[in-house]
Amino acid sequence: MKTIGVLTSGGDAPGMNPAIRAVVRTAHQQGCKVLGITNGFDGIFDGTIEELGIPLPAGMIDRGGTILQSSRCKKFYHQEGIDEAFKILQDLGIQGLVVIGGDGSLTGALELSRRGLPVVGIPASIDNDMAGTEMAIGVDTAANTIMEMLDRIRDTARSHRRCFLIEVMGRNSGYLALTTAISCGAEIAVIPEYFYNMKRIVDLLHHRFQKTRDNSIIVLAEGVCDADTFINRMRDEKGGDFDQEIRKTVLGHVQRGGIPTHFDRMLGARFGELAVTGLLQHEIGCMTALAKGKTTLVDLESVIGRKKHPAPELIRLARNLQIEFGDAVEL
Numbered sequence: 129m130k131t132i133g134v135l136t137s138g139g140d141a142p143g144m145n146p147a148i149r150a151v152v153r154t155a156h157q158q159g160c161k162v163l164g165i166t167n168g169f170d171g172i173f174d175g176t177i178e179e180l181g182i183p184l185p186a187g188m189i190d191r192g193g194t195i196l197q198s199s200r201c202k203k204f205y206h207q208e209g210i211d212e213a214f215k216i217l218q219d220l221g222i223q224g225l226v227v228i229g230g231d232g233s234l235t236g237a238l239e240l241s242r243r244g245l246p247v248v249g250i251p252a253s254i255d256n257d258m259a260g261t262e263m264a265i266g267v268d269t270a271a272n273t274i275m276e277m278l279d280r281i282r283d284t285a286r287s288h289r290r291c292f293l294i295e296v297m298g299r300n301s302g303y304l305a306l307t308t309a310i311s312c313g314a315e316i317a318v319i320p321e322y323f324y325n326m327k328r329i330v331d332l333l334h335h336r337f338q339k340t341r342d343n344s345i346i347v348l349a350e351g352v353c354d355a356d357t358f359i360n361r362m363r364d365e366k367g368g369d370f371d372q373e374i375r376k377t378v379l380g381h382v383q384r385g386g387i388p389t390h391f392d393r394m395l396g397a398r399f400g401e402l403a404v405t406g407l408l409q410h411e412i413g414c415m416t417a418l419a420k421g422k423t424t425l426v427d428l429e430s431v432i433g434r435k436k437h438p439a440p441e442l443i444r445l446a447r448n449l450q451i452e453f454g455d456a457v458e459l
Protein backbone atom coordinates (compact mmCIF):
# COMPACT_ATOMS: atom_id res chain seq x y z
CA MET A 129 0.00 0.00 0.00
CA LYS A 130 1.59 3.24 -1.15
CA THR A 131 -1.21 5.81 -1.07
CA ILE A 132 -3.56 6.38 1.85
CA GLY A 133 -6.48 8.83 1.94
CA VAL A 134 -7.72 10.51 5.10
CA LEU A 135 -10.86 12.50 5.80
CA THR A 136 -12.89 13.83 8.72
CA SER A 137 -16.67 13.64 8.57
CA GLY A 138 -19.76 14.53 10.65
CA GLY A 139 -19.65 16.85 13.66
CA ASP A 140 -16.10 18.00 14.38
CA ALA A 141 -14.48 16.86 17.61
CA PRO A 142 -11.41 18.22 19.44
CA GLY A 143 -8.61 15.74 18.84
CA MET A 144 -9.35 15.19 15.15
CA ASN A 145 -6.27 17.26 14.24
CA PRO A 146 -3.88 15.20 16.39
CA ALA A 147 -5.38 12.09 14.76
CA ILE A 148 -4.78 13.43 11.23
CA ARG A 149 -1.25 14.36 12.25
CA ALA A 150 -0.57 10.85 13.55
CA VAL A 151 -1.97 9.31 10.35
CA VAL A 152 0.32 11.43 8.18
CA ARG A 153 3.44 10.99 10.28
CA THR A 154 2.98 7.23 10.66
CA ALA A 155 2.28 6.77 6.95
CA HIS A 156 5.39 8.78 6.02
CA GLN A 157 7.44 6.79 8.49
CA GLN A 158 6.25 3.63 6.70
CA GLY A 159 6.99 5.00 3.22
CA CYS A 160 3.41 5.88 2.15
CA LYS A 161 2.03 9.12 0.83
CA VAL A 162 -1.17 10.60 2.25
CA LEU A 163 -3.93 12.38 0.37
CA GLY A 164 -6.05 14.65 2.56
CA ILE A 165 -9.67 14.83 1.40
CA THR A 166 -11.28 18.12 2.48
CA ASN A 167 -14.85 18.61 3.68
CA GLY A 168 -15.66 14.99 4.53
CA PHE A 169 -17.09 12.59 1.94
CA ASP A 170 -18.25 15.63 -0.07
CA GLY A 171 -14.59 16.28 -0.92
CA ILE A 172 -14.42 12.99 -2.86
CA PHE A 173 -17.04 14.30 -5.29
CA ASP A 174 -15.72 17.87 -5.32
CA GLY A 175 -12.13 16.73 -5.93
CA THR A 176 -10.79 18.87 -3.10
CA ILE A 177 -7.93 16.50 -2.39
CA GLU A 178 -4.33 17.45 -1.65
CA GLU A 179 -1.24 15.62 -0.60
CA LEU A 180 -0.40 16.06 3.08
CA GLY A 181 3.35 16.21 3.45
CA ILE A 182 5.81 16.90 6.22
CA PRO A 183 5.99 19.54 7.63
CA LEU A 184 2.29 19.58 8.40
CA PRO A 185 0.41 22.86 8.95
CA ALA A 186 1.25 24.51 12.27
CA GLY A 187 -1.03 24.02 15.25
CA MET A 188 -2.21 20.54 14.44
CA ILE A 189 -1.76 19.27 17.95
CA ASP A 190 -3.29 22.12 19.90
CA ARG A 191 -6.21 23.25 17.75
CA GLY A 192 -9.80 22.06 18.01
CA GLY A 193 -11.91 21.43 14.91
CA THR A 194 -10.36 19.77 11.89
CA ILE A 195 -7.94 21.26 9.37
CA LEU A 196 -9.49 18.95 6.77
CA GLN A 197 -12.94 20.43 7.47
CA SER A 198 -16.04 18.29 7.71
CA SER A 199 -19.54 17.80 6.37
CA ARG A 200 -22.56 15.54 6.56
CA CYS A 201 -22.57 14.23 3.00
CA LYS A 202 -26.07 13.76 1.54
CA LYS A 203 -24.78 11.65 -1.38
CA PHE A 204 -23.66 9.00 1.10
CA TYR A 205 -27.30 8.40 2.11
CA HIS A 206 -27.72 6.56 -1.21
CA GLN A 207 -26.00 3.43 -2.51
CA GLU A 208 -25.40 5.05 -5.92
CA GLY A 209 -23.52 7.91 -4.23
CA ILE A 210 -21.29 5.45 -2.39
CA ASP A 211 -20.68 3.49 -5.63
CA GLU A 212 -19.61 6.73 -7.29
CA ALA A 213 -17.29 7.65 -4.41
CA PHE A 214 -15.72 4.17 -4.49
CA LYS A 215 -14.98 4.58 -8.19
CA ILE A 216 -13.45 8.05 -7.73
CA LEU A 217 -11.22 6.81 -4.90
CA GLN A 218 -10.02 3.92 -7.07
CA ASP A 219 -9.30 6.25 -9.98
CA LEU A 220 -7.29 8.47 -7.64
CA GLY A 221 -5.14 5.48 -6.73
CA ILE A 222 -6.16 5.55 -3.06
CA GLN A 223 -5.35 2.07 -1.80
CA GLY A 224 -6.44 2.58 1.80
CA LEU A 225 -8.70 5.10 3.55
CA VAL A 226 -8.85 6.39 7.11
CA VAL A 227 -12.25 7.86 8.03
CA ILE A 228 -12.38 9.91 11.21
CA GLY A 229 -15.92 10.56 12.45
CA GLY A 230 -19.01 9.39 14.30
CA ASP A 231 -21.62 6.74 13.74
CA GLY A 232 -22.96 8.03 10.40
CA SER A 233 -19.48 8.61 9.00
CA LEU A 234 -18.27 5.16 9.97
CA THR A 235 -21.39 3.69 8.36
CA GLY A 236 -20.15 5.31 5.14
CA ALA A 237 -16.69 3.85 5.82
CA LEU A 238 -18.20 0.37 6.21
CA GLU A 239 -20.07 0.73 2.90
CA LEU A 240 -16.82 1.59 1.11
CA SER A 241 -15.14 -1.35 2.79
CA ARG A 242 -17.94 -3.70 1.63
CA ARG A 243 -17.18 -2.58 -1.93
CA GLY A 244 -13.57 -3.69 -1.50
CA LEU A 245 -11.72 -0.57 -0.39
CA PRO A 246 -9.37 -1.19 2.56
CA VAL A 247 -10.76 1.13 5.27
CA VAL A 248 -10.05 1.79 8.93
CA GLY A 249 -12.39 4.06 10.89
CA ILE A 250 -11.49 6.22 13.86
CA PRO A 251 -14.37 7.03 16.23
CA ALA A 252 -14.59 10.78 16.80
CA SER A 253 -17.74 12.36 18.19
CA ILE A 254 -18.31 14.27 21.40
CA ASP A 255 -21.48 12.19 21.96
CA ASN A 256 -19.53 8.99 22.77
CA ASP A 257 -22.29 6.98 21.13
CA MET A 258 -20.15 4.53 19.13
CA ALA A 259 -20.49 0.93 20.25
CA GLY A 260 -17.28 -1.08 20.50
CA THR A 261 -15.12 1.59 22.10
CA GLU A 262 -15.06 3.01 25.59
CA MET A 263 -14.18 6.47 24.31
CA ALA A 264 -14.26 8.42 21.08
CA ILE A 265 -12.07 11.39 20.20
CA GLY A 266 -13.47 14.69 21.50
CA VAL A 267 -15.56 13.37 24.39
CA ASP A 268 -13.07 14.28 27.08
CA THR A 269 -12.59 17.85 25.86
CA ALA A 270 -16.35 18.41 25.55
CA ALA A 271 -16.93 16.97 29.03
CA ASN A 272 -14.29 19.30 30.46
CA THR A 273 -15.89 22.29 28.72
CA ILE A 274 -19.31 21.37 30.10
CA MET A 275 -17.83 20.83 33.55
CA GLU A 276 -16.35 24.32 33.55
CA MET A 277 -19.66 25.83 32.42
CA LEU A 278 -21.63 23.89 35.04
CA ASP A 279 -19.27 25.03 37.79
CA ARG A 280 -19.80 28.63 36.71
CA ILE A 281 -23.55 28.21 36.63
CA ARG A 282 -23.47 26.63 40.09
CA ASP A 283 -21.89 29.84 41.45
CA THR A 284 -24.78 31.97 40.29
CA ALA A 285 -27.38 29.29 41.11
CA ARG A 286 -26.11 29.24 44.72
CA SER A 287 -26.07 33.01 44.95
CA HIS A 288 -29.67 33.33 43.78
CA ARG A 289 -31.11 30.08 45.15
CA ARG A 290 -32.18 29.20 41.65
CA CYS A 291 -32.72 25.96 39.82
CA PHE A 292 -30.85 25.76 36.51
CA LEU A 293 -31.62 23.43 33.67
CA ILE A 294 -28.59 22.99 31.40
CA GLU A 295 -29.10 21.45 27.98
CA VAL A 296 -26.02 19.64 26.72
CA MET A 297 -25.29 17.84 23.44
CA GLY A 298 -25.96 14.16 22.91
CA ARG A 299 -28.37 13.32 20.12
CA ASN A 300 -28.96 9.72 21.16
CA SER A 301 -26.60 9.54 24.06
CA GLY A 302 -26.66 10.65 27.67
CA TYR A 303 -22.95 10.10 28.24
CA LEU A 304 -22.03 13.80 28.47
CA ALA A 305 -25.07 14.64 30.59
CA LEU A 306 -24.61 11.79 33.06
CA THR A 307 -20.85 12.03 33.48
CA THR A 308 -20.84 15.81 33.91
CA ALA A 309 -23.74 15.53 36.37
CA ILE A 310 -21.44 13.22 38.35
CA SER A 311 -18.34 15.39 38.06
CA CYS A 312 -20.23 18.59 38.96
CA GLY A 313 -22.46 17.16 41.66
CA ALA A 314 -25.68 17.98 39.79
CA GLU A 315 -28.87 16.75 41.42
CA ILE A 316 -30.61 15.50 38.29
CA ALA A 317 -29.55 14.10 34.90
CA VAL A 318 -32.08 13.52 32.13
CA ILE A 319 -30.79 11.11 29.49
CA PRO A 320 -32.31 9.34 26.48
CA GLU A 321 -31.33 5.85 27.67
CA TYR A 322 -33.47 6.09 30.83
CA PHE A 323 -37.10 7.12 31.38
CA TYR A 324 -37.13 10.22 33.51
CA ASN A 325 -39.62 10.25 36.37
CA MET A 326 -41.13 13.73 36.39
CA LYS A 327 -42.92 13.29 39.69
CA ARG A 328 -39.68 12.37 41.46
CA ILE A 329 -37.88 15.30 39.80
CA VAL A 330 -40.52 17.81 40.84
CA ASP A 331 -40.71 16.43 44.39
CA LEU A 332 -36.94 16.53 44.74
CA LEU A 333 -36.73 20.17 43.63
CA HIS A 334 -39.66 21.14 45.85
CA HIS A 335 -38.20 19.51 48.96
CA ARG A 336 -34.72 20.91 48.43
CA PHE A 337 -36.10 24.41 48.10
CA GLN A 338 -38.68 24.16 50.90
CA LYS A 339 -36.27 22.60 53.39
CA THR A 340 -33.05 24.43 52.75
CA ARG A 341 -33.73 27.07 50.08
CA ASP A 342 -31.19 25.13 48.09
CA ASN A 343 -30.24 25.68 44.47
CA SER A 344 -30.40 22.75 42.08
CA ILE A 345 -28.81 21.76 38.80
CA ILE A 346 -30.49 19.59 36.17
CA VAL A 347 -28.39 18.39 33.22
CA LEU A 348 -30.56 17.55 30.22
CA ALA A 349 -29.27 15.66 27.16
CA GLU A 350 -30.66 17.25 23.99
CA GLY A 351 -31.70 13.78 22.78
CA VAL A 352 -34.57 13.78 25.30
CA CYS A 353 -36.13 17.12 24.31
CA ASP A 354 -35.17 20.78 24.32
CA ALA A 355 -34.86 22.81 27.51
CA ASP A 356 -38.10 24.81 27.06
CA THR A 357 -40.14 21.68 26.47
CA PHE A 358 -38.69 20.08 29.58
CA ILE A 359 -39.43 23.12 31.75
CA ASN A 360 -43.01 23.16 30.44
CA ARG A 361 -43.35 19.48 31.34
CA MET A 362 -42.03 20.26 34.83
CA ARG A 363 -44.68 22.99 35.23
CA ASP A 364 -47.39 20.62 33.98
CA GLU A 365 -46.41 18.05 36.60
CA LYS A 366 -46.30 20.70 39.33
CA GLY A 367 -49.64 22.10 38.18
CA GLY A 368 -48.31 25.66 37.93
CA ASP A 369 -45.23 27.72 38.62
CA PHE A 370 -42.51 26.65 41.04
CA ASP A 371 -41.79 28.73 44.19
CA GLN A 372 -38.19 28.67 43.10
CA GLU A 373 -37.02 30.50 40.01
CA ILE A 374 -36.08 28.14 37.18
CA ARG A 375 -33.63 29.26 34.50
CA LYS A 376 -32.23 27.45 31.50
CA THR A 377 -28.92 27.54 29.66
CA VAL A 378 -28.40 25.81 26.32
CA LEU A 379 -24.67 25.25 25.89
CA GLY A 380 -24.82 24.49 22.14
CA HIS A 381 -21.77 24.39 19.90
CA VAL A 382 -19.42 25.85 22.50
CA GLN A 383 -19.16 22.18 23.57
CA ARG A 384 -17.68 21.10 20.24
CA GLY A 385 -14.82 23.58 20.01
CA GLY A 386 -11.72 24.28 22.03
CA ILE A 387 -8.20 23.12 22.68
CA PRO A 388 -8.10 19.31 22.88
CA THR A 389 -7.24 17.97 26.32
CA HIS A 390 -4.19 15.78 26.94
CA PHE A 391 -6.49 12.74 26.84
CA ASP A 392 -7.93 13.67 23.43
CA ARG A 393 -4.51 14.49 21.97
CA MET A 394 -3.22 11.12 23.14
CA LEU A 395 -6.31 9.28 21.92
CA GLY A 396 -6.04 11.02 18.54
CA ALA A 397 -2.35 10.11 18.30
CA ARG A 398 -2.94 6.50 19.38
CA PHE A 399 -5.91 5.95 17.07
CA GLY A 400 -4.21 7.67 14.10
CA GLU A 401 -1.06 5.59 14.45
CA LEU A 402 -3.02 2.36 14.93
CA ALA A 403 -5.28 3.06 11.91
CA VAL A 404 -2.28 3.28 9.57
CA THR A 405 -0.48 0.35 11.20
CA GLY A 406 -3.68 -1.67 10.79
CA LEU A 407 -4.10 -0.70 7.13
CA LEU A 408 -0.51 -1.67 6.35
CA GLN A 409 -1.02 -5.03 8.05
CA HIS A 410 -4.20 -5.61 6.02
CA GLU A 411 -6.41 -5.29 9.10
CA ILE A 412 -9.23 -3.74 7.12
CA GLY A 413 -12.93 -3.04 7.60
CA CYS A 414 -12.10 -2.13 11.19
CA MET A 415 -12.44 0.68 13.67
CA THR A 416 -9.85 1.70 16.22
CA ALA A 417 -11.19 1.30 19.74
CA LEU A 418 -10.32 1.74 23.38
CA ALA A 419 -10.99 -1.32 25.53
CA LYS A 420 -9.92 -1.44 29.19
CA GLY A 421 -7.56 1.45 28.50
CA LYS A 422 -5.79 -0.30 25.60
CA THR A 423 -6.14 0.51 21.90
CA THR A 424 -7.34 -2.24 19.62
CA LEU A 425 -9.08 -2.82 16.29
CA VAL A 426 -12.67 -4.03 16.13
CA ASP A 427 -14.66 -5.18 13.13
CA LEU A 428 -16.81 -2.34 11.70
CA GLU A 429 -19.52 -4.88 10.81
CA SER A 430 -19.88 -5.77 14.48
CA VAL A 431 -20.25 -2.19 15.76
CA ILE A 432 -22.16 -0.22 13.13
CA GLY A 433 -25.85 0.03 13.93
CA ARG A 434 -25.33 -1.36 17.43
CA LYS A 435 -26.63 0.82 20.25
CA LYS A 436 -24.17 1.75 22.95
CA HIS A 437 -25.56 1.44 26.48
CA PRO A 438 -24.23 3.31 29.49
CA ALA A 439 -21.67 1.17 31.31
CA PRO A 440 -23.21 -0.58 34.35
CA GLU A 441 -20.43 0.83 36.53
CA LEU A 442 -21.43 4.37 35.52
CA ILE A 443 -25.07 3.70 36.33
CA ARG A 444 -24.16 2.25 39.74
CA LEU A 445 -21.97 5.25 40.43
CA ALA A 446 -24.72 7.72 39.56
CA ARG A 447 -27.22 5.81 41.75
CA ASN A 448 -24.89 5.65 44.72
CA LEU A 449 -24.11 9.35 44.40
CA GLN A 450 -27.88 9.91 44.57
CA ILE A 451 -28.28 11.53 41.20
CA GLU A 452 -31.88 11.33 40.00
CA PHE A 453 -31.73 10.03 36.44
CA GLY A 454 -34.84 7.93 36.00
CA ASP A 455 -35.61 4.31 35.46
CA ALA A 456 -34.10 1.73 33.16
CA VAL A 457 -35.70 1.30 29.78
CA GLU A 458 -36.29 -2.40 29.08
CA LEU A 459 -33.59 -3.14 26.49
Ligand code: F6P
Pocket residue numbers: 138139140230253254255297298299350384
Ligand atom coordinates in the same frame (compact mmCIF):
# COMPACT_ATOMS: atom_id res chain seq x y z
O1 F6P B 1 -21.32 15.65 16.73
C1 F6P B 1 -22.39 15.26 17.47
C2 F6P B 1 -23.30 16.44 17.66
O2 F6P B 1 -22.57 17.47 18.27
C3 F6P B 1 -24.55 16.12 18.44
O3 F6P B 1 -24.35 16.13 19.82
C4 F6P B 1 -25.48 17.19 17.95
O4 F6P B 1 -26.82 16.77 18.05
C5 F6P B 1 -25.10 17.34 16.51
O5 F6P B 1 -23.75 16.92 16.42
C6 F6P B 1 -25.23 18.74 15.99
O6 F6P B 1 -24.83 18.74 14.66
P1 F6P B 1 -24.80 20.04 13.76
O7 F6P B 1 -23.66 20.89 14.23
O8 F6P B 1 -24.60 19.52 12.39
O9 F6P B 1 -26.11 20.72 13.95
